[in-house]
Amino acid sequence: MSEHKGIGEGGKTIKEMLEENDRLYRETGCYAGITEPRLLREDPVKGELFHCRIMASLISGREITKMISGSPLVREIAELCIGLYTPEGDNIAQSTGIQVHIRCMGDVIKWMINKNYEEEVGINDGDLFWSNDPSIGGAHPADIYDILPIFWEGELVTWVCTVIMEPDIGAVSPNCMPAPNVERATDGMRFCAEKVGFNDRLRRDIELKIEQSLDMPQIFLLDRKGAIAANVRVREEVKNFIREFGLDYYKRAIRELIEEERRNQIARIRQRTVPGRYRDVVCLECYMAEQPVSWLPGKQDTIRLVPMQMDILPSGRLVLDFEGTGEWGWHPFNITPSGLWGGLSISLVQTLSYDGRANLGSLLPCDLKAPTDSMVNPGQLRLLATSLIWGSLIDVFSLWLGMLGAAYYVRGFREEVFNLRGCAGLVLAGYDQYGIKRPLLFGATGYFGPGARGVCDGVDCGGAVFTPEPDMGNAEVWELFVPQLEMARRLDPYTVGYGRFRSGLGIPMVMMIHGTKLAIASSNTGSLSDGIIPNCGMFGGYPGGKRNSILIRNTNVQELMEKRQPLCHEVGHPADPEFKKRIKGELFHSHHLPPPREVHDGDMTIADFCSGGGLGDPIERDPGRIKADLDNGLATEEMANNVYCVQASFDEKAKEWKIEEAATRDLRQAKRRERLARGAPMEQWWEKSRQRLLARDLDELLIEMYQNSMKMSQAFAREFRDFWALPDDFTL
Amino acid sequence: MSYSKDDLRDLFDGKLPWDKVKEIMSKPKDDDRFDKYIEILQQGVPWAERILLPLGEHLYVVEKGGERIVKCDCGHEFGDWRQNWKLGALIFARDDAGKLEEIYPGIRRPDPNLCEVREYYCPGCGSLLKVEAVPVGYPAIFDILPDIDAFYREWLGRPLPEEKKFRDMTYDVTREWGQRHRGSLQ
Numbered sequence: 001m002s003e004h005k006g007i008g009e010g011g012k013t014i015k016e017m018l019e020e021n022d023r024l025y026r027e028t029g030c031y032a033g034i035t036e037p038r039l040l041r042e043d044p045v046k047g048e049l050f051h052c053r054i055m056a057s058l059i060s061g062r063e064i065t066k067m068i069s070g071s072p073l074v075r076e077i078a079e080l081c082i083g084l085y086t087p088e089g090d091n092i093a094q095s096t097g098i099q100v101h102i103r104c105m106g107d108v109i110k111w112m113i114n115k116n117y118e119e120e121v122g123i124n125d126g127d128l129f130w131s132n133d134p135s136i137g138g139a140h141p142a143d144i145y146d147i148l149p150i151f152w153e154g155e156l157v158t159w160v161c162t163v164i165m166e167p168d169i170g171a172v173s174p175n176c177m178p179a180p181n182v183e184r185a186t187d188g189m190r191f192c193a194e195k196v197g198f199n200d201r202l203r204r205d206i207e208l209k210i211e212q213s214l215d216m217p218q219i220f221l222l223d224r225k226g227a228i229a230a231n232v233r234v235r236e237e238v239k240n241f242i243r244e245f246g247l248d249y250y251k252r253a254i255r256e257l258i259e260e261e262r263r264n265q266i267a268r269i270r271q272r273t274v275p276g277r278y279r280d281v282v283c284l285e286c287y288m289a290e291q292p293v294s295w296l297p298g299k300q301d302t303i304r305l306v307p308m309q310m311d312i313l314p315s316g317r318l319v320l321d322f323e324g325t326g327e328w329g330w331h332p333f334n335i336t337p338s339g340l341w342g343g344l345s346i347s348l349v350q351t352l353s354y355d356g357r358a359n360l361g362s363l364l365p366c367d368l369k370a371p372t373d374s375m376v377n378p379g380q381l382r383l384l385a386t387s388l389i390w391g392s393l394i395d396v397f398s399l400w401l402g403m404l405g406a407a408y409y410v411r412g413f414r415e416e417v418f419n420l421r422g423c424a425g426l427v428l429a430g431y432d433q434y435g436i437k438r439p440l441l442f443g444a445t446g447y448f449g450p451g452a453r454g455v456c457d458g459v460d461c462g463g464a465v466f467t468p469e470p471d472m473g474n475a476e477v478w479e480l481f482v483p484q485l486e487m488a489r490r491l492d493p494y495t496v497g498y499g500r501f502r503s504g505l506g507i508p509m510v511m512m513i514h515g516t517k518l519a520i521a522s523s524n525t526g527s528l529s530d531g532i533i534p535n536c537g538m539f540g541g542y543p544g545g546k547r548n549s550i551l552i553r554n555t556n557v558q559e560l561m562e563k564r565q566p567l568c569h570e571v572g573h574p575a576d577p578e579f580k581k582r583i584k585g586e587l588f589h590s591h592h593l594p595p596p597r598e599v600h601d602g603d604m605t606i607a608d609f610c611s612g613g614g615l616g617d618p619i620e621r622d623p624g625r626i627k628a629d630l631d632n633g634l635a636t637e638e639m640a641n642n643v644y645c646v647q648a649s650f651d652e653k654a655k656e657w658k659i660e661e662a663a664t665r666d667l668r669q670a671k672r673r674e675r676l677a678r679g680a681p682m683e684q685w686w687e688k689s690r691q692r693l694l695a696r697d698l699d700e701l702l703i704e705m706y707q708n709s710m711k712m713s714q715a716f717a718r719e720f721r722d723f724w725a726l727p728d729d730f731t732l
Numbered sequence: 733m734s735y736s737k738d739d740l741r742d743l744f745d746g747k748l749p750w751d752k753v754k755e756i757m758s759k760p761k762d763d764d765r766f767d768k769y770i771e772i773l774q775q776g777v778p779w780a781e782r783i784l785l786p787l788g789e790h791l792y793v794v795e796k797g798g799e800r801i802v803k804c805d806c807g808h809e810f811g812d813w814r815q816n817w818k819l820g821a822l823i824f825a826r827d828d829a830g831k832l833e834e835i836y837p838g839i840r841r842p843d844p845n846l847c848e849v850r851e852y853y854c855p856g857c858g859s860l861l862k863v864e865a866v867p868v869g870y871p872a873i874f875d876i877l878p879d880i881d882a883f884y885r886e887w888l889g890r891p892l893p894e895e896k897k898f899r900d901m902t903y904d905v906t907r908e909w910g911q912r913h914r915g916s917l918q
Contacts, residue, residue, distance in 0.1 A: 270887050271761060274785060276878035277900070283867050285846075303846070303867070314882040355760075406876050410785055412769030414744055415757045455743050455753060494840055500789065501746060531843025533836075535873070537863035539788040542849075545840030575838030589839070610840060616789045617860040622746065643835065672858030679822025679853045682872075686819075686906070687913050689869065698869055699845045706869065722903040723871035725910025 007118060007156045008087055009251065014123075014156060018088040018113050031090075031259040031361060039249065040256045050245055050253050051093065055356060057237035058082045058095035061162070061230035068226035071167060071219045072481050073443050076473030079165035082230055084238075084254075085109055087156050091360040092254045098143075098163060098467050099349050100342040103363060105145050105161040107137030107338045112147075112193045121195055125151040128197030128228060132169065133190045134386040137338040139393060141187045141386060142166050142176045144220075146227035150235045152242055157251065160234040162227040167441040168216040171387060174429035175215060175439035179523040179593055180291040181385040182298035182330040188387075189213055200232055215438035261353065261361025266316040268352050269365060272416070273407035275312045280399045280535055282306040283705075284375065284392045284528035286331045290595040298330035303532070303705040304375045306396055307716065310403045320344065320400065321369040324716030326708040328378030332385040333392045333528055335376045340368055343397030346466055351404060351416045374712055391525045394422035394466070395534060401465065402451065402536055402613070409539070414454030417615065419536045420463045422527030423448045424592040425509060425549055425607025428599070430519025433483040440482040440519060442511070446472040449495055449504030449544070451536055451612025457625070458504030460491055460634075463612060472507075483515035487604075490570045493635050498643050499541025499614020500621050505634055506544075506609040508571045510579075512557060513603045521551055521605055522596035530592045533610070541614025542643075545574070548608035549592050555585035557602045571608055573636075579606060619645045619668045623659040630657040645671045690724045696732060706732045733762045740765070741772050766888070777805045784892070785878050790859050791817060793880060798894050800880060808856025814901040816874040821852040821861060827868070874902055 006013035012020075024033030040047035061082050066074055073079045081097030089109030094102045108131045117123055129147040134140060143165050150158045168175050171188030181187065189210075196206045202224065211217040242250045287301045304326035311319040320340075328334045345363055353362040370377035376396070378384060402419035409417050428440035445464035452458045464470035475486045488510035497503035513519065527534075530546070537543045560567055560582070572578035580587075583604060588594060599605075626646050629635035640646045647663035650656075696703060710717035710731060721730055735743075735756065742748040743756060773792065774783050781794040787802060793813040794803045802810035802817040810820040826832045826849040832841045835849070842849065842865065850864040850872070864873060879898045885891040 268761075271763065274878045275882045275887065276876065276880075276898075277874075278876055279873050280875070281866060281870060281873060305867070305870075312879075314879065314886045354758075410787065410876060410878060412740075412765045413761060415753060455748070456746055456750070494837070498835070531845070532847040532867055533842045533849075533865045535865045537865065540790075540860040540862060542835060542863045543865050545836040546842050548839050571839075573838065574836075574840040575833070577839060608839065613863075619860070620789075625746075675824065675851075675853045675858040675860070676822065676855070679824050679851075679855070679858075681855075682819045682821060682823055683909050683912075685823045685825060686909060689825075690913070693869055702846060702867055702869060705867065719903075720871065723906050725906050725913075 007123060007154070009155060013118050014087050014113050015116065015118065018110065021088045031262055031364060032255040034256055034259040037256040037260050039252050040260055047253065050241065051257060051357070053237070053241055054084060054093045057234045058084060058093060061234045062095045062097060064233055065162065065164070065226035065230045068222065068229055069164070070222040072473060072477055073165050073167055074223060074226065076477055077443065077445050077471040078467065078469055079443065080163060082160065082162045082234065084234065085159040085161065086254055087158065089113060089159065090258055092257055093359055096468055098165070100139055100346040100466050101143060101145070101163040103341045103345045103360065104137040104139065104338050105147070105163060106360065108145055108147065108193050109159055111136045123149050123156065124198070125149070126199040127195055128200070128202060129193050130191035130196050131193040133192045134336050134339065134389055135381045136192060139339045139342050140177060140388065140390045141169055141190060144191070144223070146224060146231060147193070148231035148235060150238050152239065152247060157242070157247070158238055158254065160231045162230050164223045164227055165443070166220055166223060167443065168214050168220060168439045170213045173520055173596065174427045174441065174522055174524070176441050177387050177390070177524060179332065179388060179525060180293055180596060181332055181387060182288070182293045182295050183385055184383055187385050200228060257357070258359055258361040261357050261359050262364040264357065265353055265362050266365045269312065269318060270316045272352065272411055272413045273312050274410045275314050278310040278403040278406055280308050280403050282308065282395050282399055282534065283532040284333060284395060285530045285532065285591070286329060286333050286528060287591050287593045288331050291593065292595060295330060301701060302329055303701050304329070305705055305709045306376060308396070308400060308403065310400065312407060317365050317367065319367045319369065322371060322374065322376045323369065324709050324713045325371055325374035325376050326705060327712055328373060328375050328380060330384070332388040334378040334381065334384055335389055335393050335396065336381060337368060337370050337377050339389050339393045340370060340376060340396070343393050343400070344368070347397050347401045347404060350465055350468070351401065351408070351418060371712065388525060391422060391424070392528045394526055395528055398422065398612070399534060399536060402538060405454065405538065409454055417454030417538065419451035419538070420465050420612045421529065421534045421536055421544065421610070423607065423609045424523070424525040424527050424547060426521040426551060426605040427524030428482060428484065428513070428519045428521055431516045433515030435517070442478055442482050442484060444472045444478065446470040447509055448506040448609040449611030451497060451503050451538065452499050452501035452541060452615035454615060455501070457502050458612060460504045461507060462504050463506065483513060483519065484511040485514045487512050487567060488569045491634055492571055493633070493639065494571070494574050495544055495610045497537060497542050497544040497611050497614040498618040498639070499537070500616025500618065501541070502614045502621070503544055503611035506611050508609055509607040510568055510570065511605045513599050513601055513605070516601065519599050520596045521599045523549065523593045525592050527592065536613035538613050538615040540617040542618070543613045544610035547592070547610045548589060548606070549594060550579065550606040550608060551588040551594065551597060551599070552579060552583050552585040552604045553588070553597070553599060555583050555602050555604055557583065557604070568604065571606065579604065618643050619671050623661070623664055627657050627659050690726070693724055693726070693732065698732070703732045733760050734764050735762055737768050737772055740768055744772070779803070779807055784880055787817070787876055788861060790854060790861060793878065800896060804854045804856055804859065806854060806857035806859070808854050812901060813880070814877065814896070814899060815905055816872060816902040818852050818862065818872045819902065819905050822855050824851045824853065826851070874900065
């Protein structure tokens with residue numbers, strides 16, 4: 001029996017507190033056993049004041065970090081977030097920012113508690129901990145968690161955590177989110193909730209380790225100072241709250257905030273959705289055959305299915321089931337259950353619990369079913385590279401947002417309908433314009449378009465739902481940081497997902513490499529979708545098209561500049577793109593995971609984004625909206641005519657587009673007749689498709705994908721055979 | 733919190749000014765939304781059957797002769813709501829480069845070896861009801877299967893007469909098709 005006097009309440013260890021908390025929840029169904037949140041109800045004004053003070057401290061902490069940090073990821077696009085936690089690691093409140101991490105940071109605290117840090121590592125006032133190991137909690141190792149315990153008179157009363165995305169963690173090139181890695185070590189530095197400092201100061205040997213290990217230690221350490229400053233600021237504010245409200249109030253109120261949010265979340269689900277079963281499917285294309293991996297079993301191309309089922313139960317609980325998901329693989333795209341919770345968290349915060357009260361209680365009404373050894377719950381996770389969990393995670397939760405949107409739509413809350421999709425492109429590493437070899441990450445978020453809302457078009461360039469503040473940052477600042485010149489900032493009409501309400505448009509990133517003596521360009525993917533576009537069209541709207549990663553080497557850009565001829569400032573028409581018309585050179589245009597290639601000044605990279613889905617039948621789009629899009633250059637005559645079935649002509653005199661109403665009516669009626677003529681009865685199509693399956697007339701990648709899911713899940717195999725009326729022993 | 737039916741109709745039609753839309757997005761939600769929603773939808777269809785739930789821009793689950801069926805606003809009926817309505821639709825599968833390029837030209841075209849973009853039309857009016865982008869060979873997705881009785885009974889407190897068992901009946905249909913095309917398995 002340990003003689004240890006705990007650092008928790010009344011001399012308990014925090015492990016004892018965690019176990020008791022879990023027991024109380026199991027027994028009562030209420031967080032911490034709080035069946036009556038009396039404190040907040042007896043004096044709601046005081047409760048509101050208490051919560052507002054907490055929120056203000058977190059948001060001001062976040063702003064402090066932005067002032068101290070030197071990284072454009074923090075200063076330009078604010079890739080950070082701060083959360084406050086109970087002693088047991090349960091989130092109480094969260095700042096704005098990359099809120100996907102809020103639950104994940106709590107997972108790390110719980111891991112520390114369960115690994116008996118209290119006795120075997122020591123948790124003291126002023127101790128600093130770092131974590132970035134997704135096998136413990138997180139979405140990829142580039143996100144560093146700075147964790148600080150907060151004590152009051154010797155008792156651990158709360159934790160504060162700040163997450164910041166780092167451009168350099170010492171991974172294989174391109175150093176931050178590499179694609180060509182399959183083993184753990186290639187991820188770069190991993191901090192497994194390590195104690196890295198005392199008395200609010202980093203250990204000198206840790207600083208030296210960072211200086212020795214990273215190409216950009218100054219950015220990393222400055223970000224840590226920003227995070228420590230934010231955490232310390234929150235800690236001092238928490239002490240002020242305790243002085244003002246009293247310790248007993250603090251300890252009870254932080255738990256009541258969670259229980260109150262749990263109840264509110266169930267009430268919201270019951271108010272805004274309809275119980276039932278909602279389904280969709282994601283395809284993750286993991287093309288690793290060309291990647292220079294050293295663990296050779298990883299050199300193969302695979303596609304994995306992730307069928308998703310969301311059950312909204314009559315009780316108000318929400319269950320996400322991934323039955324049928326294919327097997328994990330040797331690549332950096334396997335998702336963790338902790339990451340899934342992160343995705344769930346951000347989706348709920350953006351569409352359901354957006355009143356500033358989101359915390360762990362927002363997630364307590366939810367369950368996840370992630371089959372063991374599948375790509376969403378790999379048993380081998382600790383061995384695997386985890387650098388690009390994020391890409392597949394976005395693919396999964398973006399469509400899940402659409403499923404949730406369907407539930408809102410059915411209930412009448414169409415304004416909350418929304419989906420998105422991830423992006424991908426090329427990232428550089430190598431010598432910057434000052435001659436220093438380092439990662440050259442360009443990480444702006446405000447380029448790609450989201451899906452339509454249920455009541456209006458999507459917000460152009462507003463697709464980065466993982467942060468409420470999608471931002472391109474200042475081109476001039478990015479150009480100081482990376483040897484690239486941004487050649488385009490033009491909304492591209494062809495990125496659209498068509499519909500009665502269209503998706504937001506995106507801006508493809510056209511970059512010219514400038515000022516480096518040597519660099520490599522490799523895949524930077526926030527999406528594992530390539531040839532199979534995500535199923536994000538809603539209720540008759542189309543998904544946006546295929547996105548592209550393009551590299552042109554040994555270009556004639558210098559010659560064009562000398563002749564003062566136009567360069568490439570947009571993708572242009574996708575069937576006759578500008579980069580093919582204007583730029584001569586060696587073109588690489590395969591898929592989202594091209595191998596690293598050497599690049600030099602004058603070479604061009606294009607990250608060609610496409611948007612989420614449109615909503616509703618495009619031929620029902622208000623012609624007035626189409627005119628506005630045409631006038632603003634956000635649609636073309638070709639798409640107006642072919643997809644929206646609008647007869648439009650440009651009035652040279654008035655310099656605006658005119659819609660011919662009668663001709664438009666005729667076009668739309670003709671489109672309906674055309675559909676009725678070319679549409680086949682389902683049974684006819686079904687039999688034709690079934691014959692293809694019986695003949696195994698599918699791409700080899702798809703055959704392996706279906707075999708894999710059928711092997712992983714009897715339920716999936718049964719449903720697949722049932723739909724196609726195939727024999728019980730059928731396999732592809 | 734409550735909004736007028738006119739405001740809600742304008743909201744759904746995309747006619748409400750953005751500042752009002754934003755307000756509706758941000759404020760606490762209106763408890764009477766569903767009933768007003770159903771009233772608005774009911775007023776917009778030319779037939780008399782009671783709408784129980786919408787399933788999309790044109791589709792509704794309606795009460796008809798003691799059954800709950802999926803019906804298009806044009807009047808076309810798809811059958812029991814527990815069977816995927818897509819099985820009763822017309823389908824146009826964009827399964828080759830030419831058909832895909834009509835919508836997704838050039839470099840934006842998905843790979844026809846891997847991806848099929850299926851368009852489901854109402855056989856009555858030719859409305860495009862759903863676009864489905866999936867890997868070739870994937871079953872038609874049963875997007876939404878609402879638990880209508882639990883919803884009316886437990887969430888609205890207004891149970892519907894003649895409750896139905898909540899289950900997926902799609903495979904009853906495909907089994908029947910399988911029987912009809914049994915010879916093709918040889």
